[in-house]
Amino acid sequence: xxxxxxxxxxxxxxxxxxxxxxxxxxxxxxxxxxxxxxxxxxxxxxxxxxxxxxxxxxxxxxxxxxxxxxxxxxxxxxxxxxxxxxxxxxxxxxxxxxxxxxxxxxxxxxxxxxxxxxxxxxxxxxxxxxxxxxxxxxxxxxxxxxxxxxxxxx
Numbered sequence: 001x002x003x004x005x006x007x008x009x010x011x012x013x014x015x016x017x018x019x020x021x022x023x024x025x026x027x028x029x030x031x032x033x034x035x036x037x038x039x040x041x042x043x044x045x046x047x048x049x050x051x052x053x054x055x056x057x058x059x060x061x062x063x064x065x066x067x068x069x070x071x072x073x074x075x076x077x078x079x080x081x082x083x084x085x086x087x088x089x090x091x092x093x094x095x096x097x098x099x100x101x102x103x104x105x106x107x108x109x110x111x112x113x114x115x116x117x118x119x120x121x122x123x124x125x126x127x128x129x130x131x132x133x134x135x136x137x138x139x140x141x142x143x144x145x146x147x148x149x150x151x152x153x154x
Contacts, residue, residue, distance in 0.1 A: 003041040004034065011060035013095070014120070021046070024057060033077065035061070035070045043070045047078060049087070054078060056092035075108045075133075082135050089134040096127040105131050 001018060009015050024030050024046055035043035043061040047054050056078065061070045082088055093116060094101045102112075110131040118126045 004044050007041070007044060007060050007062050008058070010063050013097075014126075016058065024048075030057075033074065035074055037065060037068075037070070043074055045074045045078065047090075051087075053087055053089045053091050054081065056090055059092075071104060072108065079108075079133060079135075084135055089132055091130065091132050093128040094131050096129060102129065102131075105133075109133055 005018060025032050029049040032046045034041045042065040046058040047056045059074055078090060094105055110133045112129045113132050114130045116128045116130050120126060
């Protein structure tokens, strides 16, 4: 936990404390993963399993390991858990003032869906972009001529 907290502090303006991490991880449907390089924790991801989507709550990579594919590997691990039949999308909020995060998620095929405005407990305005990654249905080619024939009759 100390390494995750350190990475969080180096990555976000509004950091999470240990209790905030633990309150998320205590939920039965929330999962945390860490990324290792040479046995050192260099990144983490916290996400929630919902009936139709995954909610990405937090992802961060140690500044000394950014642009090495760590964040990409964490997102690819997450997108690998999606399926058309069950959970077909990932949703997350990205701060308006974090262009690097916005560009990262765009490069990972996330698309902005709306702007979310909120207030902190101190009354400070927060503006974030809701971003979503969706699986597109794969259209399968007919397996043989008989299947092709029935497809043409539809």
